[in-house]
Amino acid sequence: METLVLVLTDVQGSTRLWRDEPSAMDAAMTRHHEIIHGAVAAHGGFRPVDQGEGDAVFAAFRSPAEAVAAVASIQRLLHEEPWPTSVPLRVRIGVHVGEVYDRGGNLFGDPVNRCARLRGLGAGGQTLLSAPVYELVRDRLPEAAALVDLGEHRMKDLTRPEHVWQLDLAGLPTDFPPLTSLDRARHNLPVQPTRFIGRGDEVAQVVDLLKRERLVTVTGFGGMGKTRFALQVAAEMADGDGDGVYFVDLSSVTDPDRVPAELVAVLGLAETGQGAVEAVLAHLASQRMLLVLDNLEQVMRCADFVGQIYSRCPDVALLCTSREALRLRAEHEFALAPMTVPLTAEGWGKDLGALGAYEGVRLFVERAVAVDKRFVITNESAPAVAEIVSRLDGQPLAIELAAARLRTLSPQQLLSRLDGALTLLRGSARDVPDRHQTLQATIAWSYDLLAEPERVLLERLSVFAGTPELDAIEAVCGGPDAESEYDVLDGVTALVEKSLLRALEPELNGSRRFALLGSIREFAAAKLAKRMDRPDLEARHAAYYCHGGQLGRWDSRGEDEAVARIRQDVAEYRQAFCTLERRGDDALLSFPHVYFEHLTRDGLLTECLDLGQRWLAALPGMRLENQIVMHQVAWSKERVGGADAAVDLRRQMVAEAEQLGHPAYLAFALTVMLWGVHTDAEASALAARIEATMASLDAAAQVQDFGELLLHVSSALCLVYRHTDARLSLSHSRRCLDLSRQLGGKHTEAMSRLALVASLRNLDRIDEAAAVLADLDLGACGPLGASRRPGALVTAASIALHKGDATGAQERLDESVALGVMLGRPSWEAELVLADLEHAGQQHSQALGRLRAALDSAPPEDDATKSRLLWRLGRAHRLLGNPGEARFAVEEALELLKDRQIQHLPDFLAAELEWTLLEGGPTAERVTNMRARLADGALPWGLFPVQPARKA
Numbered sequence: 009m010e011t012l013v014l015v016l017t018d019v020q021g022s023t024r025l026w027r028d029e030p031s032a033m034d035a036a037m038t039r040h041h042e043i044i045h046g047a048v049a050a051h052g053g054f055r056p057v058d059q060g061e062g063d064a065v066f067a068a069f070r071s072p073a074e075a076v077a078a079v080a081s082i083q084r085l086l087h088e089e090p091w092p093t094s095v096p097l098r099v100r101i102g103v104h105v106g107e108v109y110d111r112g113g114n115l116f117g118d119p120v121n122r123c124a125r126l127r128g129l130g131a132g133g134q135t136l137l138s139a140p141v142y143e144l145v146r147d148r149l150p151e152a153a154a155l156v157d158l159g160e161h162r163m164k165d166l167t168r169p170e171h172v173w174q175l176d177l178a179g180l181p182t183d184f185p186p187l188t189s190l191d192r193a194r195h196n197l198p199v200q201p202t203r204f205i206g207r208g209d210e211v212a213q214v215v216d217l218l219k220r221e222r223l224v225t226v227t228g229f230g231g232m233g234k235t236r237f238a239l240q241v242a243a244e245m246a247d248g249d250g251d252g253v254y255f256v257d258l259s260s261v262t263d264p265d266r267v268p269a270e271l272v273a274v275l276g277l278a279e280t281g282q283g284a285v286e287a288v289l290a291h292l293a294s295q296r297m298l299l300v301l302d303n304l305e306q307v308m309r310c311a312d313f314v315g316q317i318y319s320r321c322p323d324v325a326l327l328c329t330s331r332e333a334l335r336l337r338a339e340h341e342f343a344l345a346p347m348t349v350p351l352t353a354e355g356w357g358k359d360l361g362a363l364g365a366y367e368g369v370r371l372f373v374e375r376a377v378a379v380d381k382r383f384v385i386t387n388e389s390a391p392a393v394a395e396i397v398s399r400l401d402g403q404p405l406a407i408e409l410a411a412a413r414l415r416t417l418s419p420q421q422l423l424s425r426l427d428g429a430l431t432l433l434r435g436s437a438r439d440v441p442d443r444h445q446t447l448q449a450t451i452a453w454s455y456d457l458l459a460e461p462e463r464v465l466l467e468r469l470s471v472f473a474g475t476p477e478l479d480a481i482e483a484v485c486g487g488p489d490a491e492s493e494y495d496v497l498d499g500v501t502a503l504v505e506k507s508l509l510r511a512l513e514p515e516l517n518g519s520r521r522f523a524l525l526g527s528i529r530e531f532a533a534a535k536l537a538k539r540m541d542r543p544d545l546e547a548r549h550a551a552y553y554c555h556g557g558q559l560g561r562w563d564s565r566g567e568d569e570a571v572a573r574i575r576q577d578v579a580e581y582r583q584a585f586c587t588l589e590r591r592g593d594d595a596l597l598s599f600p601h602v603y604f605e606h607l608t609r610d611g612l613l614t615e616c617l618d619l620g621q622r623w624l625a626a627l628p629g630m631r632l633e634n635q636i637v638m639h640q641v642a643w644s645k646e647r648v649g650g651a652d653a654a655v656d657l658r659r660q661m662v663a664e665a666e667q668l669g670h671p672a673y674l675a676f677a678l679t680v681m682l683w684g685v686h687t688d689a690e691a692s693a694l695a696a697r698i699e700a701t702m703a704s705l706d707a708a709a710q711v712q713d714f715g716e717l718l719l720h721v722s723s724a725l726c727l728v729y730r731h732t733d734a735r736l737s738l739s740h741s742r743r744c745l746d747l748s749r750q751l752g753g754k755h756t757e758a759m760s761r762l763a764l765v766a767s768l769r770n771l772d773r774i775d776e777a778a779a780v781l782a783d784l785d786l787g788a789c790g791p792l793g794a795s796r797r798p799g800a801l802v803t804a805a806s807i808a809l810h811k812g813d814a815t816g817a818q819e820r821l822d823e824s825v826a827l828g829v830m831l832g833r834p835s836w837e838a839e840l841v842l843a844d845l846e847h848a849g850q851q852h853s854q855a856l857g858r859l860r861a862a863l864d865s866a867p868p869e870d871d872a873t874k875s876r877l878l879w880r881l882g883r884a885h886r887l888l889g890n891p892g893e894a895r896f897a898v899e900e901a902l903e904l905l906k907d908r909q910i911q912h913l914p915d916f917l918a919a920e921l922e923w924t925l926l927e928g929g930p931t932a933e934r935v936t937n938m939r940a941r942l943a944d945g946a947l948p949w950g951l952f953p954v955q956p957a958r959k960a
Contacts, residue, residue: 020132051078072144098132109364151176159190194252206367227343231405264309346402368397375411465499470532474579604640875904
């Protein structure tokens with residue numbers, strides 16, 4: 009955070025000039041930018057990356073005197089310029105000072121918004137300074153300059169009035185229209201004790217809706233900030249035209265018939281014999297105004313009266329706030345979302361500017377400073393602040409109540425006590441409505457307005473940990489009980505309408521999910537505990553997500569659905585695991601062990617270690633399920649640096665399989681051992697033993713009873729032989745494809761085809777590889793296939809590069825990146841091949857940027873991936889003539905790969921080759937021999953354009 013003097017400009021009337029004189033305006037704006045940018049630079053200012061919208065310019069200065077000198081120079085030069093437009097360009101300027109956050113060259117913070125508000129008060133040619141800037145420069149003004157006191161004005165953030173000063177320059181106009189502040193408008197908008205934070209885009213959307221549609225209802229849960237949001241919208245629309253903007257507070261009204269009388273009082277109408285309804289309608293029929301009707305949820309029966317205002321008063325706009333919509337045909341509902349918050353606390357201690365860009369964090373900081381003037385985010389407290397606002401779901405009331413606790417707690421202490429949020433978050437300001445004094449009171453107020461069936465459903469929904477689909481809600485929460493019978497769909501609809509349950513945007517499969525705010529879930533869970541049926545609901549929850557054990561089978565026919573479902577419902581599976589673990593005995597066997605494969609695929613290695621070790625401790629013995637879980641735990645241990653522990657686990661697997669005495673299980677355990685060896689000789693010996701073990705199985709039984717194990721073993725052998733014997737690798741990849749077809753697993757068939765592509769390419773049979781890839785139907789694999797498509801496109805791009813088709817490679821990579829963004833998947837594989845395209849075009853600097861981007865988006869715990877990217881980064885540095893940085897990157901890659909030569913032989917050899925080139929270069933013969941040994945990395949990480957390996 010840094011204190012800077014901010015300067016914001018914009019051109020008055022530019023929209024009309026762009027419309028009527030586009031050519032002249034284009035030339036004029038070019039000169040406009042030259043003048044302003046030159047003056048900023050001449051006076052030591054700088055321009056943030058974000059240059060604002062349209063014709064606005066944003067600049068910042070560290071010296072207040074230089075900032076004012078710069079704007080004086082700008083106004084003089086603009087005034088003297090012979091403009092090509094029919095009228096001269098006139099620019100209004102606002103100057104303010106404050107503490108701002110820098111995020112990648114962009115400036116964020118309330119002072120930026122305050123400066124924009126100040127600028128918005130003025131007219132073209134006018135420069136306005138805030139009171140803090142006046143105090144800093146009044147004795148250091150430029151020559152022939154003076155400051156004129158314009159008095160206090162309320163700006164449209166509704167807080168305290170701002171004392172505004174005008175900068176007058178000799179020889180330039182000094183007479184301007186009255187400032188366009190709230191003081192010009194007829195209104196009763198109350199002064200707010202705090203500033204409005206964030207939500208600028210949402211305010212603009214509602215303003216636009218009101219101008220077009222006239223009736224908008226802002227909905228959201230209590231404490232979401234609906235009232236403050238509506239007041240801000242009203243302030244934006246209070247431009248001094250028309251008959252005013254009026255705020256009607258209905259929070260204390262419980263009788264719908266009293267609403268017209270409240271409007272009579274607010275509008276100052278005389279009492280007549282015609283009654284309040286007719287008095288209001290008769291008055292508003294000739295008025296052009298905005299009415300803000302706040303807190304309609306407890307007087308919903310007044311909706312007919314609101315509809316009458318809409319239909320009989322054509323120039324009146326209505327902005328309502330409520331937990332639920334009014335259900336009028338002309339109504340447009342605007343669901344107010346939570347404030348933006350960080351997704352994770354990791355890394356925020358290193359980037360305080362990035363943290364300050366989130367609305368929830370800015371609100372927390374402002375409210376924290378209000379209770380403790382010394383409060384500032386530090387590297388030590390930043391992760392705690394990020395976690396607090398994230399845990400509170402970006403809910404404004406919860407954030408404000410949490411910040412109030414900083415009177416006695418540090419952010420770290422507050423975070424440690426946040427599990428009891430409903431009891432911790434109390435004690436707000438005395439002038440806050442009673443229902444907002446504590447978070448629990450806010451939720452209870454909404455809960456009490458529910459019908460009994462809706463209360464029951466809300467309580468039962470607390471059993472979910474994430475965002476369930478409707479099918480899951482019906483299965484777990486449905487069915488009558490002794491207290492009430494209800495239809496779940498109707499109940500969900502009611503809770504969504506009352507803003508207690510959020511309906512999320514549909515997933516890629518078209519299914520809508522639902523979410524409870526954390527504070528509401530905690531409240532509902534406490535209520536559910538009193539009904540004494542939570543254990544039964546938890547059991548139903550675990551049974552639903554585990555399919556009675558069906559997902560626990562190692563069966564590729566169910567793998568597509570299982571892994572895709574697990575990826576969508578990670579939080580539910582975690583909860584199901586804990587439920588089954590508490591129940592003890594063999595209940596945990598019904599948990600889908602394919603979940604552990606999902607964890608390793610998505611890089612969630614710490615969780616895999618934790619849950620996997622708890623599984624093995626709860627279910628000791630020789631089971632296939634245990635072998636599979638042990639394999640995933642060993643794999644995770646190795647990838648986080650526990651290579652020795654991983655080897656011990658793999659040896660334990662082999663010993664247990666030998667004791668069990670079944671060749672299929674032994675072959676699987678031996679296959680897992682492959683990932684713990686370090687030399688070609690060890691790998692070849694293990695591969696031979698595996699093949700001999702599998703040969704002892706009856707051929708018919710292999711597919712019928714142990715086809716899935718055999719498929720896994722063949723896949724592993726395919727990868728091993730890809731590094732040592734390309735022909736054997738091709739044989740095993742064909743065997744995988746045959747097995748997957750017999751088993752009917754669409755996903756495994758797709759993966760087998762990708763393995764076959766790799767094997768063919770290693771033998772330089774590029775056309776055959778391209779043909780197999782062309783037949784690949786990832787669409788038949790459902791959601792899991794869609795998640796594999798970006799990687800398959802990278803593979804296709806790699807093959808296109810081998811065939812010399814750089815354009816085709818680029819097209820596939822562009823599609824891969826676009827799909828990756830849509831799926832929320834890292835794009836490091838595509839960035840890697842894009843780097844090769846840049847190298848091919850001699851654009852080595854661009855390639856270096858691609859590789860850095862890939863390194864940033866790669867899984868942080870995946871040392872193998874990091875090593876691949878690091879040696880490639882070293883190559884880019886070498887080509888750019890940066891040997892020191894190249895050596896550092898390649899050394900780090902070799903260090904990560906030193907115990908992984910077998911699993912990642914291509915990368916080890918490539919890194920070794922880079923090192924020899926850095927050390928003066930090997931002989932041409934050595935380079936040829938080394939390149940002949942290079943092979944592709946293991947799927948599913950993709951294929952990359954290196955010279956394919958060949959076997960004589």
